[in-house]
Amino acid sequence: MGLAIKKITVLAEFDLDSYLRARSAAVDRALDGCLRRYSERSGNIWKAMHYGLFPGGKRLRPILVLAAGELFGAKRKTLLPFACAVEMIHGYSLIHDDLPALDNDDLRRGEPANHKVFGEGMALLAGDGLLTEAFHVMSGAAVLTNLPAELVLKLVHELSYAVGVAGLVGGQAFDLEAEKRAVDIGMVEYIHVRKTGALIRAAIRLGAQVAGASAADLRRVTRFGDCLGLAFQIADDILDILGETAPGERAQSGHSEWNKATYPSVVGIARAQERLKELSAQCLRELAPFGKASEPLRALATQVAARALQSNGKSAAGEIKI
Amino acid sequence: MGLAIKKITVLAEFDLDSYLRARSAAVDRALDGCLRRYSERSGNIWKAMHYGLFPGGKRLRPILVLAAGELFGAKRKTLLPFACAVEMIHGYSLIHDDLPALDNDDLRRGEPANHKVFGEGMALLAGDGLLTEAFHVMSGAAVLTNLPAELVLKLVHELSYAVGVAGLVGGQAFDLEAEKRAVDIGMVEYIHVRKTGALIRAAIRLGAQVAGASAADLRRVTRFGDCLGLAFQIADDILDILGETAPGERAQSGHSEWNKATYPSVVGIARAQERLKELSAQCLRELAPFGKASEPLRALATQVAARALQSNGKSAAGEIKI
Numbered sequence: 001m002g003l004a005i006k007k008i009t010v011l012a013e014f015d016l017d018s019y020l021r022a023r024s025a026a027v028d029r030a031l032d033g034c035l036r037r038y039s040e041r042s043g044n045i046w047k048a049m050h051y052g053l054f055p056g057g058k059r060l061r062p063i064l065v066l067a068a069g070e071l072f073g074a075k076r077k078t079l080l081p082f083a084c085a086v087e088m089i090h091g092y093s094l095i096h097d098d099l100p101a102l103d104n105d106d107l108r109r110g111e112p113a114n115h116k117v118f119g120e121g122m123a124l125l126a127g128d129g130l131l132t133e134a135f136h137v138m139s140g141a142a143v144l145t146n147l148p149a150e151l152v153l154k155l156v157h158e159l160s161y162a163v164g165v166a167g168l169v170g171g172q173a174f175d176l177e178a179e180k181r182a183v184d185i186g187m188v189e190y191i192h193v194r195k196t197g198a199l200i201r202a203a204i205r206l207g208a209q210v211a212g213a214s215a216a217d218l219r220r221v222t223r224f225g226d227c228l229g230l231a232f233q234i235a236d237d238i239l240d241i242l243g244e245t246a247p248g249e250r251a252q253s254g255h256s257e258w259n260k261a262t263y264p265s266v267v268g269i270a271r272a273q274e275r276l277k278e279l280s281a282q283c284l285r286e287l288a289p290f291g292k293a294s295e296p297l298r299a300l301a302t303q304v305a306a307r308a309l310q311s312n313g314k315s316a317a318g319e320i321k322i
Numbered sequence: 323m324g325l326a327i328k329k330i331t332v333l334a335e336f337d338l339d340s341y342l343r344a345r346s347a348a349v350d351r352a353l354d355g356c357l358r359r360y361s362e363r364s365g366n367i368w369k370a371m372h373y374g375l376f377p378g379g380k381r382l383r384p385i386l387v388l389a390a391g392e393l394f395g396a397k398r399k400t401l402l403p404f405a406c407a408v409e410m411i412h413g414y415s416l417i418h419d420d421l422p423a424l425d426n427d428d429l430r431r432g433e434p435a436n437h438k439v440f441g442e443g444m445a446l447l448a449g450d451g452l453l454t455e456a457f458h459v460m461s462g463a464a465v466l467t468n469l470p471a472e473l474v475l476k477l478v479h480e481l482s483y484a485v486g487v488a489g490l491v492g493g494q495a496f497d498l499e500a501e502k503r504a505v506d507i508g509m510v511e512y513i514h515v516r517k518t519g520a521l522i523r524a525a526i527r528l529g530a531q532v533a534g535a536s537a538a539d540l541r542r543v544t545r546f547g548d549c550l551g552l553a554f555q556i557a558d559d560i561l562d563i564l565g566e567t568a569p570g571e572r573a574q575s576g577h578s579e580w581n582k583a584t585y586p587s588v589v590g591i592a593r594a595q596e597r598l599k600e601l602s603a604q605c606l607r608e609l610a611p612f613g614k615a616s617e618p619l620r621a622l623a624t625q626v627a628a629r630a631l632q633s634n635g636k637s638a639a640g641e642i643k644i
Contacts (some may be wrong), residue, residue, distance in 0.1 A: 038487045045487055045495035096450060101421070101442035120423035121498050124446070128418060129491040131450065135457045139475050149471040153461050156478055160458035165360045165367055169451040173367035176443045322382035 016299040020063060023076075027062040028054070030080040031087060034137050048118040048126035049112050049133070052091040057109055060232070061203045062087040062302070067296045068207030068221055081141035082155065082206045085134040089163050090199060092130035093172070102176065129192030135160070147210065155206055162202035178261040188261050189230065196236075198228030204228075221297075224286040228301050231279035235308035237262035238272055242308075273309055280305040338621040340493050342385060345398075349384040350376070352402040353409060358458050366367055370440040370448035371455070374413040379431055382554070382622070383525045384409040389618045390529030390543055404477065404528045406491035407456040411485050412521060414452035417445050417496070424498065455483070469532065477528055486525035493517030500583040512581050513550065518558075521553030526550075539612075543619075546608040554602035557630035559584035564630075595631055602627040 026177040031053050039046050064085035069079040098105040098113040100118060106116055115123035135156060163166065171194025178187060204225035208218050241264050263272040283301040287294040338641055353375050361368050384405035391401040420427040420435040421442060437445035457478060464474040485491065493516025500509060526547035532542050563586050585594040605623040609616040 017428075043495065044499060045492055047488070052354075085494060092450075096446060099423070099446065101423075101437075101446050115423075122495060124421065124423050125491050125495050125498070126419060127450075128414075128453065129487050129495075131453055132482050132486040132491060136486055139479040139482060142472075142475055149475045150464075153464055153471045153475045153478070156475070157458060159460040160454050160461060164454040164458055165371070167453050169447050169454060170367055173365065173444060173447050173451075176447070177366060 011163035014295045014299055016296070016303060017130055019299070020058075023063045023066050024056070024059045026066075026076060026080065027059050027083055027087060028056065030084050031056075034084050034088075034133065040173050044118060044122055045125055045129060048114055048122045049091075049129050051117060052095045052126050054116055055085065055109075056087070059087065060304075061090050061199060064200060064203040064225075064297075064300070065210075067300065068204040068225075069211045070207075071290060071293055071297065072208055072213040072217065072223070074211030076205065078141075078145040078147065079207055081137050081144060082210055083203075085138040085159065086199065086203045086206065088130040088134040088137065089168070090222040091160075092127040092134070093163075093168060093199075095127040095130070097172065099123060102172070131163075139276065145183055155209060159202050159206065162198040167198030167202075171198065173260055183266065185262045186264050188263055188266050191261050192230055192233040192263075193226075197226060198234040200232060201225035202230035205322055208251075220286055220289065224283055224301075225296065227279045227282045227286065228304065231276055231283060231301070232304050234263045234272055234276045234279070235304055237264050238269060238276070238308040241265070241269065263293070276305050276308055325479050332426040336617045336621055338618070338625060341618055341621070342380075345385045345388050346378070346381045348388075348398060348402065349405055349409060350378065352406050353378075356410075356455065366440060366444055367447055367451060370436060370444045371413075371451050373439060374417045374448050374452055375409065375438055376583060377431075378409070382626075383412050383521060386522065386525040386550075386619075386622070387529040387532075388545075389622065390526040390547075391533045393543070393615055393619065394530055394533035394535040394539065396533030400467040400469065401529055401532055403466060404532055405525075407481065408521065408525045409529065410452040410456040410459070411481075411490070412460065414449040414456070415485075415490060417449040417452070421445060423500050424494070432567060440531065443474040453467065459536065459587075461493075477531060481524050481528065489516050489520030489524075493503045493520065497583055505583045505588065507585070507588050510585055510588050513583050513633075514552055514555040514585075515548075518555040522554060524549035524552035542611065546605055546623075549604045549608065550626065553598055553605065553623070554626050556585045556594055556598045556601070557626055559586050560588065560591060560598070560630040563587070563591065598627050598630055608612050614626055 035050055035053070038049075065083040065086055066076060066079050069082075070076065094108060095114045097103050098108055099115055105113055107113060113123075114126060118126065138156055138159065139152065141147060142149045163169065165173075173192050173298065174187075174191045175195055178191060183191075201222060202225075204221050205218065208221050213221065240262070265273065267275075280301060284298055287298050287301070344456055357368065357375070360371075380479075387405040387408055388398060388401050391404075391611055392398065414429060417436045419425050420430055421437055427435055429435060435445075436448060442446065460481065461474065463469060463470045483489065493513050496509070496513045497517055500513060505513075523544060524547075526543050527540065530543050535543065562584070589597075595598065602623060606620055609620050609623070
């Protein structure tokens with residue numbers, strides 16, 4: 001109990017909200033700068049891409065790029081092109097995911113989905129445009145930031161693997177096929193690791209590698225990223241079922257959350273929350289050797305789990321006791 | 323007339339068919355190798371991506387990478403990753419273009435479109451997967467071929483620009499918007515240059531740069547690429563209207579070719595053919611300084627125009643007289 005109180009005191013010293021606000025604003029400015037060069041003569045495609053990025057959500061993934069990079073001493077300016085690329089890929093995946101051909105969601109973050117505003121064709125192209133632009137921004141980073149071309153090329157190779165058939169796209173495809181048949185918990189984790197985990201893992205690895213983290217440190221933050229990615233998706237699934245999503249979000253969805261390949265729908269809320277607690281604890285264990293410098297990542301990981309644990313009437317901080 | 327006869331004799335010495343067969347087979351093998359590593363556990367997404375690439379069409383774009391690279395002395399093996407990337411991007415654009423949200427074509431090359439076989443959701447993801455894999459294959463080329471990382475990164479940057487908002491995706495978006503309003507010939511060229519021209523231009527520039535072409539030579543083949551891209555699209559539009567497409571292709575299309583933003587629908591077949599002849603002649607002029615080494619590109623350019631000129635009962639070779 002003494003340990004739990006001490007931990008809460010340490011966390012209180014670190015102001016996560018102002019940390020997130022500053023980085024989120026930096027990401028917003030950088031994303032806006034990336035798109036601005038196309039604005040003049042690009043018509044609706046520019047508007048649809050912009051709408052896919054603004055207003056943003058929590059900007060978790062680009063902030064993870066910044067936080068992992070800053071942990072190992074990289075400058076924010078050097079990290080921002082990679083943070084933008086990761087957020088553009090996240091934005092593209094949401095636009096395509098919401099299309100009638102996939103999830104058929106009319107709302108995203110409580111606002112009309114991209115295809116409800118611009119039409120299905122333009123939304124499809126806006127997603128394609130964001131995915132393409134992600135690789136353009138990233139491949140331009142070597143000239144912009146003086147990073148070695150070998151490193152930037154390696155990161156393009158790694159990110160394109162993480163969001164392709166072996167990762168994000170493959171996870172979405174398995175999810176689509178899982179809707180037609182019964183799934184077990186192994187399949188749910190398999191989908192989560194790819195659909196959500198791969199990009200979160202890549203975000204953290206990108207930041208760490210831009211900063212020149214050692215091989216051992218990279219392995220450690222990769223394990224942190226793997227746990228965080230799965231924790232994030234399980235938390236999201238729990239909140240979906242407990243109705244803690246943004247007002248109106250998914251209200252028009254064509255399917256019940258209980259019928260999807262999610263942790264709580266397969267093993268129930270209580271066991272999903274147990275798994276979330278385990279993952280949360282493992283996240284913090286991986287960060288322990290980095291000490292105070294890892295406070296932003298620690299606070300982020302704690303926040304990811306907290307809402308989904310609190311929403312069952314329990315205090316997340318009290319439950320985790322790390 | 324003597325000149326025209328001489329030219330036909332020279333062309334006869336170069337066996338375009340066997341040239342195309344050999345390169346097309348090499349591209350097929352390389353594409354198959356790229357996808358094969360994902361096949362085991364990837365299910366339908368792999369099948370849908372494979373279906374999007376096989377059987378291929380003419381493989382014009384990857385063959386242009388090879389032909390432009392070989393013109394300046396690059397080895398086929400070094401060029402193949404770039405050729406594959408270009409063909410994957412072409413494949414992705416066709417899959418997405420055929421979706422109901424865009425062209426709503428049930429057939430592609432006389433066979434059921436991707437979404438008619440795998441469903442709209444899987445086809446959407448297969449396109450996303452091919453676009454992503456294109457950048458993965460290309461960014462892996464430095465390690466595979468010993469090309470300098472700086473060069474490969476520059477080419478990733480260039481290709482992602484060519485197929486993004488400023489190129490392919492932007493062209494498709496303008497095309498989509500043009501369907502709703504009257505278009506003039508300037509807008510048609512603007513769309514063509516982006517929707518079709520950008521990738522053809524990029525294919526040629528990629529090949530030339532992999533081979534280390536001089537700045538002056540690169541400018542020359544770029545001009546060749548610009549003319550060829552526009553010629554290709556105009557020829558395609560003429561053939562669409564004259565019904566020379568593959569049997570069954572576009573038969574189920576939801577729109578008449580005359581209502582689209584095409585050259586012949588805006589200025590008529592005769593003027594479109596005049597423009598095609600001009601472009602064809604310009605293509606060959608740009609290649610003249612390269613002499614015999616440019617025969618494959620010359621023969622390709624001639625072939626692109628020939629069918630659309632012959633289909634009006636005139637001999638293309640006789641008309642062009644270069």
